Amino acid sequence: MNYIYAFAEDQTLTNQELGGKGANLAEMTRLGLPVPAGFTITTAACRQYLASAKQETGFLEDELMKAVHILEEKTQRQLGNAEQPLLVSVRSGAPISMPGMMDTILNLGLNDQTVIGLAEMTNDPWFAYDCYRRLIQMFGDVVYGIDKPIFEAALTALKNKRQVQKDTDLTLVDLKQLIETYKGLYVAAGQYQFPQSVDQQLRLAIEAVFKSWQNPRAQTYRRLNQIDGAMGTAVNVQQMVFGNYQGQSGTGVAFTRNPATGEPGLFGEYLLNAQGEDVVAGIRTPEPIATLKAQLPVIYEQFKTIANQLEAHYRDMQDMEFTIEAGQLYVLQTRVGKRTAPAAFRIAVDLVDEGVIDRPTAISRLKPTMIDGLLHPLFETSAVQQATQLLTGLPASPGAATGAIYFDAQKAQQAHEAGEKVVLVRQETSPEDIDGMVISEAIVTSRGGMTSHAAVVARGMGCCCVVGCQQLQVDYEQREAHFAGRVLKEGAIISVDGHTGRLYLGALPQQTGVHETTLGTVLSWCDEIAPFAVWANAETPQEVATAFEFGAQGLGLVRTEHMFFGPERIFKMRQMILATELADRQVALAALKKLQITDFKQIFSLAEERPCTIRLLDPPLHEFLPQNEVEQAELATALGISLAEIKRRIADKAEVNPMLGHRGSRLAVTYPEIYQMQVLAIVESALAVQTTYHHAVTPKIMLPLIGTATEMAYLKQLLQQTINDYLVENQQQLTYQIGTMIEIPRACLVADQIAATADFFSFGTNDLTQMTYGFSRDDIGHFMPDYQQQGLMPAEPFQTLDQDGVGALMQLAVQKGRQTKPDLSIGVCGEVGGDPTAMPFYRDLGIDYVSCSPYRVPSARLAAAQSQL
Numbered sequence: 011m012n013y014i015y016a017f018a019e020d021q022t023l024t025n026q027e028l029g030g031k032g033a034n035l036a037e038m039t040r041l042g043l044p045v046p047a048g049f050t051i052t053t054a055a056c057r058q059y060l061a062s063a064k065q066e067t068g069f070l071e072d073e074l075m076k077a078v079h080i081l082e083e084k085t086q087r088q089l090g091n092a093e094q095p096l097l098v099s100v101r102s103g104a105p106i107s108m109p110g111m112m113d114t115i116l117n118l119g120l121n122d123q124t125v126i127g128l129a130e131m132t133n134d135p136w137f138a139y140d141c142y143r144r145l146i147q148m149f150g151d152v153v154y155g156i157d158k159p160i161f162e163a164a165l166t167a168l169k170n171k172r173q174v175q176k177d178t179d180l181t182l183v184d185l186k187q188l189i190e191t192y193k194g195l196y197v198a199a200g201q202y203q204f205p206q207s208v209d210q211q212l213r214l215a216i217e218a219v220f221k222s223w224q225n226p227r228a229q230t231y232r233r234l235n236q237i238d239g240a241m242g243t244a245v246n247v248q249q250m251v252f253g254n255y256q257g258q259s260g261t262g263v264a265f266t267r268n269p270a271t272g273e274p275g276l277f278g279e280y281l282l283n284a285q286g287e288d289v290v291a292g293i294r295t296p297e298p299i300a301t302l303k304a305q306l307p308v309i310y311e312q313f314k315t316i317a318n319q320l321e322a323h324y325r326d327m328q329d330m331e332f333t334i335e336a337g338q339l340y341v342l343q344t345r346v347g348k349r350t351a352p353a354a355f356r357i358a359v360d361l362v363d364e365g366v367i368d369r370p371t372a373i374s375r376l377k378p379t380m381i382d383g384l385l386h387p388l389f390e391t392s393a394v395q396q397a398t399q400l401l402t403g404l405p406a407s408p409g410a411a412t413g414a415i416y417f418d419a420q421k422a423q424q425a426h427e428a429g430e431k432v433v434l435v436r437q438e439t440s441p442e443d444i445d446g447m448v449i450s451e452a453i454v455t456s457r458g459g460m461t462s463h464a465a466v467v468a469r470g471m472g473c474c475c476v477v478g479c480q481q482l483q484v485d486y487e488q489r490e491a492h493f494a495g496r497v498l499k500e501g502a503i504i505s506v507d508g509h510t511g512r513l514y515l516g517a518l519p520q521q522t523g524v525h526e527t528t529l530g531t532v533l534s535w536c537d538e539i540a541p542f543a544v545w546a547n548a549e550t551p552q553e554v555a556t557a558f559e560f561g562a563q564g565l566g567l568v569r570t571e572h573m574f575f576g577p578e579r580i581f582k583m584r585q586m587i588l589a590t591e592l593a594d595r596q597v598a599l600a601a602l603k604k605l606q607i608t609d610f611k612q613i614f615s616l617a618e619e620r621p622c623t624i625r626l627l628d629p630p631l632h633e634f635l636p637q638n639e640v641e642q643a644e645l646a647t648a649l650g651i652s653l654a655e656i657k658r659r660i661a662d663k664a665e666v667n668p669m670l671g672h673r674g675s676r677l678a679v680t681y682p683e684i685y686q687m688q689v690l691a692i693v694e695s696a697l698a699v700q701t702t703y704h705h706a707v708t709p710k711i712m713l714p715l716i717g718t719a720t721e722m723a724y725l726k727q728l729l730q731q732t733i734n735d736y737l738v739e740n741q742q743q744l745t746y747q748i749g750t751m752i753e754i755p756r757a758c759l760v761a762d763q764i765a766a767t768a769d770f771f772s773f774g775t776n777d778l779t780q781m782t783y784g785f786s787r788d789d790i791g792h793f794m795p796d797y798q799q800q801g802l803m804p805a806e807p808f809q810t811l812d813q814d815g816v817g818a819l820m821q822l823a824v825q826k827g828r829q830t831k832p833d834l835s836i837g838v839c840g841e842v843g844g845d846p847t848a849m850p851f852y853r854d855l856g857i858d859y860v861s862c863s864p865y866r867v868p869s870a871r872l873a874a875a876q877s878q879l
């Protein structure tokens with residue numbers, strides 16, 4: 011079995027073996043792009059290495075020597091040769107991109123001899139020694155874990171001593187001295203030596219990259235992104251090209267489209283006279299790519315052509331790394347670029363418009379969870395106008411967030427654990443900060459650009475982020491930050507606007523605003539291919555309006571009891587419930603009916619011709635009654651009876667197990683006048699709206715908690731009679747349906763009998779799950795965490811449909827129901843109606859619609875369409 015392949019040597023290898031970086035380097039080589047030569051050590055080698063007890067690379071030795079030899083032939087240089095030294099980078103590359111999570115070493119192959127060779131070969135000793143000191147620094151960090159700041163401190167000390175600002179102001183003599191200082195740091199850190207043997211350098215570097223697969227920040231990243239920890243990383247060994255060389259040299263990162271907004275056109279940053287690390291690490295603030303057009307127009311055009319070629323080839327937005335060495339352009343990496351949710355939607359639509367991809371491909375690239383990202387919060391405009399602005403940086407990732415400022419990841423985490431909302435404020439972030447970034451409301455940095463570590467990671471997490479705030483100084487020692495002249499201590503509250511890049515003092519109120527996006531376009535494509543419709547559960551006019559704005563095609567659940575909780579309404583309700591005589595109850599019901607008519611008219615007029623499913627009263631009556639004595643006394647006075655009498659009547663209604671008690675349709679068996687009032691309110695409202703707005707209204711009247719065919723038949727007959735009497739008396743006509751929720755397991759088992767009289771079914775998955783498991787929904791919190799910890803319950807069944815159990819009952823009900831009525835309309839309402847993971851199951855079930863809360867409608871439309879791909 012081979013572990014090592016030269017770039018493009020074997021066409022059949024994929025990301026799984028070569029890692030994403032290696033596979034794309036190979037592909038770019040095949041496309042004839044200017045990629046420095048190199049080879050890839052496969053992920054299998056990494057797995058082999060990590061699995062072996064001693065962790066050694068002996069098994070690679072022969073192949074490695076051969077691969078190096080071939081590279082030497084190709085490049086006309088030799089590893090360790092003092093005249094013509096070959097320098098390489100050793101780069102990690104996992105099958106799934108994990109930007110910056112693992113390690114890379116540049117300039118490998120330099121030692122005390124070869125550095126002289128490089129100096130002579132390039133005629134630039136300063137450059138050669140700069141490379142050497144960079145190697146010693148990176149090698150120490152990656153191989154021996156000698157922290158970067160230790161080297162940085164030595165560098166800063168030297169610059170201070172020489173009274174210079176920039177690295178480039180140091181002299182050759184300074185660099186040589188720095189190299190000796192660095193070597194000393196190895197010894198000080200634990201008796202290490204910087205290896206003069208280049209073979210040893212290479213072996214240790216490869217091992218270090220293998221090991222970096224297991225480092226804590228890589229593990230955290232994998233956990234957050236559900237990446238398989240068993241895959242391992244590939245290692246790429248590649249000839250160095252030098253952006254820190256003299257003449258026209260530099261390095262940069264660019265996207266083929268703007269990763270924050272999706273806007274087409276090259277977007278990126280570069281630094282002249284720098285090695286790649288300098289851009290990514292955010293140590294110097296780079297220039298926007300547009301400047302390159304003015305600075306090096308030929309190279310800019312060349313790069314643009316390559317960028318277009320790569321995007322066309324991969325049919326998606328690319329994130330590329332490039333280096334210019336003495337006027338010669340090289341591409342060092344390309345990958346499908348990470349992007350914000352709004353950018354993802356815009357890019358998907360633009361690529362369809364440009365004919366690059368088709369609609370199903372566009373739909374398949376979007377995630378239902380991204381839609382929350384489109385509904386990112388904004389600060390209220392009026393509050394923003396009055397707020398004290400601290401400063402402005404680059405808007406790296408959208409959102410609006412408020413929190414207490416912390417200057418290191420650990421402190422931020424502690425504060426978060428103590429329940430505080432935090433904003434992580436740093437000069438720059440590095441991959442070590444990942445744990446602190448995850449829990450932050452927002453991330454702010456003073457250095458770095460739109461492609462800095464902070465920006466990339468925040469966009470990936472959908473976290474609000476502002477970078478490159480030039481006027482921000484973080485004083486880690488004093489634990490304070492200087493915001494354009496204002497000093498804020500750790501723990502001070504600021505607000506961060508990721509849309510504009512502005513920072514404000516104190517907390518600003520937020521509003522949720524839907525951005526102008528291409529969401530609507532994508533969702534309309536979704537509706538065309540979705541196997542079922544998406545309706546909404548809504549009852550207030552506000553919710554109903556939102557549901558239709560988000561594209562709901564009907565209302566699957568209007569819960570009438572929610573209409574009885576307003577202050578003046580609850581009193582009528584209580585009066586109705588506590589009435590002992592039918593006549594008293596009728597008086598209260600008449601008042602409630604008026605209120606219901608007001609509500610239903612609003613809903614029907616907003617719904618226009620869309621179906622509206624109205625569920626009749628469902629909860630146990632006890633839920634409406636006052637529990638405290640003050641309210642009870644008020645009620646007693648209002649009803650003109652004694653407090654003792656009120657208490658007695660309330661106690662009368664108490665139940666041991668109310669959710670399995672006197673509720674739902676059972677109420678109507680005892681008090682038919684309640685449902686009779688409700689259906690008349692529905693019918694009168696529907697007729698009124700038809701007359702006023704001239705559109706048809708077809709109410710779907712839904713009975714909750716039906717468990718037997720006799721209940722269904724009895725109530726249907728009763729309500730039909732009530733409605734028909736009214737219609738005849740008033741010489742009116744109306745089409746309506748009377749159906750049922752299917753939420754009791756027994757109803758599923760006898761669905762064929764129930765379907766004989768039910769006009770439609772709608773699965774009430776909350777109760778159905780509760781009764782199928784025998785789990786009280788309200789008490790599940792006491793034991794579900796233990797179940798999950800023991801691995802007994804993979805997902806919370808009220809959030810994620812239990813396809814094996816609850817799903818099997820649903821299948822039975824669909825099959826039996828349609829046995830009786832082949833065209834029976836069937837929907838799913840309840841929490842899991844919007845569960846994206848259940849959509850393929852619903853497709854196979856053959857239902858007509860799912861119904862979920864208004865804010866979940868857009869993501870359900872996307873997920874429904876994806877179930878069909």
Ligand code: ADP
Pocket residue numbers: 046098099100101102109110111112113114116248249250251252253261285286287290331332333342343
């Ligand atoms: P990461 O996965 O963290 O981006 P990379 O392997 O891409 O790590 O390396 C980091 C940087 O090092 C890159 O941005 C690139 O500019 C630079 N680099 C890597 N290999 C070479 C090379 N052969 N020549 C010049 N620069 C390189």
Ligand code: MG
Pocket residue numbers: 331343
């Ligand atoms: Mg890279």
Ligand code: MG
Pocket residue numbers: 628714715753774776777
């Ligand atoms: Mg229910």
